Amino acid sequence: MKKIRKEIISIILLSFLSVNAVCLAQESSVSESDIKVEKKSKKKKKKHKVKLPNIDLSHWKVTLPVANEKGKPYEIEPPEILGFASIKMAQPYMYIDSTRGAIVFHAMPTNSKTRNTKYTRSELREQMEPGNNNVNWTFKDGANMKGELAMDASSRDDEGKYHRTIIMQIHGRLTNEQRDLIGEDDNNAPPILKIYWDKGKIRIKTKVLKDLNATYEELLHEDAWGNDDGFNFEQEVGFRKFTLEVKVSDGKMVVILNNNEFKVYENIHMKKWGIFENYFKAGNYFQSRDEGSFSKVRFYKLEVSH
Template sequence: MSSFRNIILSAILLMFLSVNANCQTQKDNVSNSDVKVEKQKKKKKKKKKKKVKLPDIDLSHWKVTLPVTNDKGKPYEIEPPEIEDFASNEIAKPYMYIDSTKGAIVFHAMPTASKTRNTKYTRSELREQMVPGENNVNWTFKDGAYMKGKLAMDEVSRDDNGKYHRVIIMQIHGRLTNEQRDLIGEDDNNAPPILKIYWDKGKIRVKTKLLKNLNAQVPEILHEDAWDDDEGFNFEQEVGFSKFTLEVKVSDGKMVIILNGNEYKVYENIHMKKWGVFENYFKAGNYFQSRDEGSYAKVRYYELEVSH
């Protein structure tokens, strides 16, 4: 009888130990499950944080012109150092803003009453300032210059024929010195742009200037009507709405435009040599080429760098 009782007690003890072990295992499993869930939550948070991207663009040597007027009825501009805080500028927000999901600055332009001098079009466009806040310090071809941008067309409207509107996305603009301006009796320092790069129906198109009279000297050569437009050049590759890279290299008597590192257009001729008389500055962004009602364009810039 005693032996039977011992067997019963042993069985009960084993059952108790087994239940305890199962409970502990379940606790461990629950604990491990909680740890896994917590780790997954942390991973998700990390992934969400990684989605926030900022463009690789230093704006300390640029000012921007926006398609809206200031209190004097002129195009609204933001110069350094204020431009570095453009994202919090309420006036700038609709026309120049950060897309943190793509890591780009978006330049948005459409027809408005805000037109810069000598043009019928509006812009949301950067203007290089070698000395921040100063327009009177610029460069010549002899000085040399380099600009590289990584960008993409974000959105653009179509005309009545269903074709996309054109946008100038990069420029080299000429500038008269104060002495040259006074010499030819102009009331501003504006000179023609030696380079315009267009996003044109999904392709990249380049336009430059030709001197009409190759024997022209100062002061004749300083007048805008001394120069004519060339026929233009289209790169073969279609960029569409994809991201692409543009490089512009300038040296004495030479200008090179490079698309995606593999297509080149080289200008090395008498016109480039003669252009050496002018000062210049780079422009980049969205110089919208339409006055159609309801038309607009948005250009994304991911990277932009300039050197001299």
């Protein structure tokens, strides 16, 4: 009888051990499978989808904050600008952020400054005829520019405030005949519009005529025009993505932020400005000479029409 009991106990123990072994094997198998799935999931997460900015550069040239062999700011015009990503000189200052689908414009103080300014820029200049600065537009012709952009990074001043930069412009230009009439040695005219990223907000500056009775020839001189008091949009954009649109027509200029805030300029100053040719600018015209300062601006989209 005792012998039979021992055999029964032995059989029960063996059965128990067998069941446990099967369970452990199953647990081990599930665990290994889970690990494989998890590893695949992590690999998928590491693979970023390449995104490209929606910007046609065939009618833009860029000015970079670095000097060429003549000591002047380095510029890239069409068609070379279409391959800017492979141009070594451009790579630190204008490059593609393929994770966000944007072109980044990076500027900081250097000894390479454009004429009539103490600041440097990584900024696009519109060329209606690729490679030619002499073909431009007037307010009567009409023009539109729309961009989707964001401040990528910015240094701060001694008070802890972010440095500001100009992200869009409309720049005036003298025709060759106007230049010769007033005896100038270049075609430069004032910018009628400057749009700033200013401590996380969007600020606009424009020009006003000092003497409304000025003659045609007097209007052509840069010192005939002063600065207005400026205008700040209410919304703070910070480092988030936003849209800016500029619409120009005869005697009128409208600036739109995120399709819900508008600033309209329709006055005698806009009418008088009609004598000038103009061109759009967009990018990063950095407004600091502080040592170690910099800013980076991302452009996702940029469109111009006339």
